[in-house]
Amino acid sequence: MTFGIKRSGALFAAAALLAGTGLAQAQDKVKMAVPTFLTGAGAPAFGIPAKKGSELIVRGINEGTLPAPYNTPGFAGRMVDAIIYDEAGGGTKQVTELRNKVQKEKVDLVVGYISSGTCSAVTNVAEELKILTIETVCGTPRVFEELDKNPKYVFRTMNHATGNNVSAAHYIAKTRKGQVKGFVGLNQNYAWGQDSWRDFELAMRHLAPEAKPSSKQQFPKIFAGQYGAEISALLRGKEKLVHSSFWGGDLEALIGQGSARGLFHKKDFVLTVGETVAYRLGKKFPQGLMIGARGPYGMYAVDDPNPLNQWFQKEYRKAYGEPPAQPAYQYAQGILAAKYAYDTAAKKAGKFPTTDQVIEALEGATFPTFVGEVKMALSKGHQAVTDDLWGVTVWDEKRGETVLKDVIVFPASCIMPPEGVASIPWLEGGMKGAKC
Numbered sequence: 001m002t003f004g005i006k007r008s009g010a011l012f013a014a015a016a017l018l019a020g021t022g023l024a025q026a027q028d029k030v031k032m033a034v035p036t037f038l039t040g041a042g043a044p045a046f047g048i049p050a051k052k053g054s055e056l057i058v059r060g061i062n063e064g065t066l067p068a069p070y071n072t073p074g075f076a077g078r079m080v081d082a083i084i085y086d087e088a089g090g091g092t093k094q095v096t097e098l099r100n101k102v103q104k105e106k107v108d109l110v111v112g113y114i115s116s117g118t119c120s121a122v123t124n125v126a127e128e129l130k131i132l133t134i135e136t137v138c139g140t141p142r143v144f145e146e147l148d149k150n151p152k153y154v155f156r157t158m159n160h161a162t163g164n165n166v167s168a169a170h171y172i173a174k175t176r177k178g179q180v181k182g183f184v185g186l187n188q189n190y191a192w193g194q195d196s197w198r199d200f201e202l203a204m205r206h207l208a209p210e211a212k213p214s215s216k217q218q219f220p221k222i223f224a225g226q227y228g229a230e231i232s233a234l235l236r237g238k239e240k241l242v243h244s245s246f247w248g249g250d251l252e253a254l255i256g257q258g259s260a261r262g263l264f265h266k267k268d269f270v271l272t273v274g275e276t277v278a279y280r281l282g283k284k285f286p287q288g289l290m291i292g293a294r295g296p297y298g299m300y301a302v303d304d305p306n307p308l309n310q311w312f313q314k315e316y317r318k319a320y321g322e323p324p325a326q327p328a329y330q331y332a333q334g335i336l337a338a339k340y341a342y343d344t345a346a347k348k349a350g351k352f353p354t355t356d357q358v359i360e361a362l363e364g365a366t367f368p369t370f371v372g373e374v375k376m377a378l379s380k381g382h383q384a385v386t387d388d389l390w391g392v393t394v395w396d397e398k399r400g401e402t403v404l405k406d407v408i409v410f411p412a413s414c415i416m417p418p419e420g421v422a423s424i425p426w427l428e429g430g431m432k433g434a435k436c
Contacts, residue, residue, distance in 0.1 A: 032058075032082050033083050033105075033111070034111055036087050038084075042247075044249065045252060046137075046248050046276055050114065050328060067307040072343065078352065083105065098122050107131070108132070111338055119135050129153075134335075134338055135157070139160055140160065144156070155383075155384075157334045158374075160416075162426075164272050164292055165199035167390055168203075168270050170415065172207075180268075183211055183212075184242055185214075185244065186230055187244060188245070189219035190222050197217060197245070223250055226253070226257075227250075228257065235267075245272045245273060251276065255281065264286035270290040270292075271289055275300075276325055289392065291391070294326065294330070295326070295330075297371060298328075299325075300371075300404065306371070329370060333371075336369050337362060341358045363376065375412070387411050387412055391407035392406050413436075418433045
């Protein structure tokens with residue numbers, strides 16, 4: 001599977017401008033705050049890979065060693081000073097951290113955030129502080145559909161959860177049509193888990209109407225860690241298909257505890273971010289699971305010949321001795337978006353750009369990344385869309401890694417609501433306008 005890169009003439013012109021004006025020699029730096037989980041249950045499978053991906057891409061940007069069109073040093077020629085800090089502690093703490101980073105440490109932009117709860121807490125505050133904020137992972141559609149319908153400073157550089165769950169429903173409808181009579185959900189009890197189940201259930205209602213949702217949905221507390229009661233309920237239930245948006249330590253705990261009781265042999269699982277722990281667990285990760293990566297990341301990108309992707313795969317494995325999972329890609333993608341915007345704005349301005357000029361360059365942009373082009377197509381140019389991919393896990397003895405078979409690509413036009421239409425009414429109306 002190949003994702004092409006369209007190398008913009010504007011970007012090459014920007015590179016020439018930067019070299020010609022000597023901006024690459026500037027002593028000033030761009031201070032970039034990078035929040036990610038460094039402690040707690042969100043860290044090992046999600047936060048730490050995100051940190052590693054951020055460090056790797058910042059190093060490549062500062063050294064000017066990335067493939068074209070990102071092969072000029074820095075953001076518009078200025079070196080990037082990445083301040084990586086812990087996202088743990090909840091929304092109130094993260095609002096305080098954001099204010100400190102902006103008002104005391106004088107950061108120029110923020111790139112990061114994993115939890116939907118964090119993004120729900122900080123989005124309006126970022127707008128109040130007038131700080132360019134690129135949200136890299138958090139999935140809740142509420143960010144722009146409810147919290148901030150007219151964003152200026154906040155962007156998100158990947159699909160929100162609706163696309164992830166609609167594509168999951170499409171995959172089931174295509175590969176298990178007529179086989180699924182009922183399904184049940186096991187999702188964390190906060191914005192991400194609630195939104196994920198809602199979107200999946202609504203999409204299944206239209207794509208696989210013969211499959212009926214259970215009335216016994218389970219919403220345990222996030223990072224509860226022990227799921228004996230939930231596993232027992234799943235094993236007793238008649239539904240064969242289980243949908244779960246578990247992530248981080250919760251997902252690892254579920255797999256460990258469920259495997260010991262034969263759960264994954266008795267039930268079919270659709271794990272919307274299951275790819276995040278597959279590399280970490282190795283052979284302990286069950287085979288035959290349907291897993292997502294919220295886009296064409298991680299395992300879905302491993303063999304993509306795109307030069308940016310091959311650089312990332314090679315350098316990440318060399319630096320950390322492991323393959324890059326989706327959080328590494330998603331954070332690095334957000335940082336590439338910042339570089340694209342700074343470089344493009346500098347080319348247009350003929351000098352180092354202002355924040356408003358950087359925002360103008362990113363708003364509605366289409367920029368190349370490791371996995372092809374990312375389009376800032378929704379929420380007035382502040383919400384990205386990409387293709388989404390689904391497949392089934394299988395252990396590759398030769399590689400010594402979990403790989404995917406039966407992969408299907410779902411275009412953004414099929415799985416994300418059109419501009420100006422919120423997720424819930426789009427799903428309830430049968431996903432009108434979807435182009436699959």
